[in-house]
Amino acid sequence: MKFAELLPAVLEIAEEAGRRIMQVRGSADFGVTEKADHSPVTLADMAAHRHIAAELRTLAPQIPLLSEEDADIAFDTRRAWSRYWLVDPLDGTKEFIKRNDDFTVNIALIEDGYPVLGVVVAPALNVRYFAAQGVGAFQIKDGVRSELHVRKAPAIPVFVVSRSHKNPELEAFLAAAPPHEARSRGSSLKFCQIAAGEADLYPRTGPTSEWDTGAGQCVAEQAGALVLRLPDLSRLRYNQKDSLLNPLFAVIGDCSVDWKPLLATIAA
Known part of the structure; x- marks a missing residue:
């Protein structure tokens, strides 16, 4: 599969999903309901999901799909997948409901447990991030395309x-860390800030699901970052267990810095 040819098509799918999300954002009623895990879902989540699922089936009918809005797929089935789409149609639903701009459309292609293609579209911010193995990482911001590097x-x-999703563990980590500047962002934009050279470390001390991170991880890694699970500092991997929850992890921009002593405080 030639990622350089596949990437523009996936980007267009994500961009159209973003346009459908923005249509809902312009309405008075988001149709907010609660899922079984008590997380919110809106009309925008479902509109984006339906579009992405239909278009990916047309683009690559042989590749299965795991989406946050259609995730009830047994591990016995998933474990046989060597390649699949991993999608969060609207990452940052809480931000969307609050009418903040930090929400994204995330589409990743996973091969043998790792993301090899990723697209992150932030429609309210008019920015797109996209990457693929062997191609590099890029952004289009206000119509200008540039290559991304940590x-x-x-x-x-x-x-x-x-x-x-701030928690006491994060507050303790920041309190113990050397002098730094802390910036709060929503959704997978945190990965993209590392990729764009706008931030240096993303410590994740709270729960995430695999669809939250796949696309962002690809963008960050192809820009030169490391995405490491804690505490063992191995590369964050996908579809290895029944649960779709990620372990704690950290995204590191400058790999020449020894972040291990600091990250060990999260593991503890």
């Missing part, structure tokens, strides 16, 4: 942290 960490590094 940066050398400055003397006062920037930590990007969750806006809606």
Whole structure:
């Protein structure tokens, strides 16, 4: 499969999903309901999901799909997949409901447990991030395309942290960390800030699901970042167990910095 040819088609699918999300955002009623796990879902989530699922089936009918809005697939079935789409049609639903701009459309292609293609579209911010193995990582912001690379960490590094999922573990980590600047962002944009050289470390101290991270991980890794599970610092991997919850992890921009002692405080 030629990722350079596949990437533009997936990007267009995500962009159209973003347009459908924005149509709902312009309405008075988001149709908010609660799923079995008590997380919210809106008309925008479902509109994006239906579009993405239909278009990916047309684009690559042989590749199965795992979406947050259609995730009830037994591990006995999933474990046989060497390649599949991993989708979060609307990442940052809480931000969307609050009418914040930090929500995204995430589409990743997973091969042998790792993301090899990823698209992150932030429709309210008019920015798109996309990457593929052997192709690189890129963004289109306000119509301008540029290649993404992580940066050398400055003397006062920037930590990007969750806006809606702060917890005591994160507060303790930040309190114990050396001098830094902490910025709060929602959704998979935290991965993309590392990829774009706008932040240096993303420590994740709270729960995420695999669809939250697949696309962002691809963008970050193809820009030169490391996405490491905690505490063993192995590469974050997918579809390895019955649960679709991720372990704790960290995204590192400048790999020449020894972040291990600091990250060990999260593992503890």
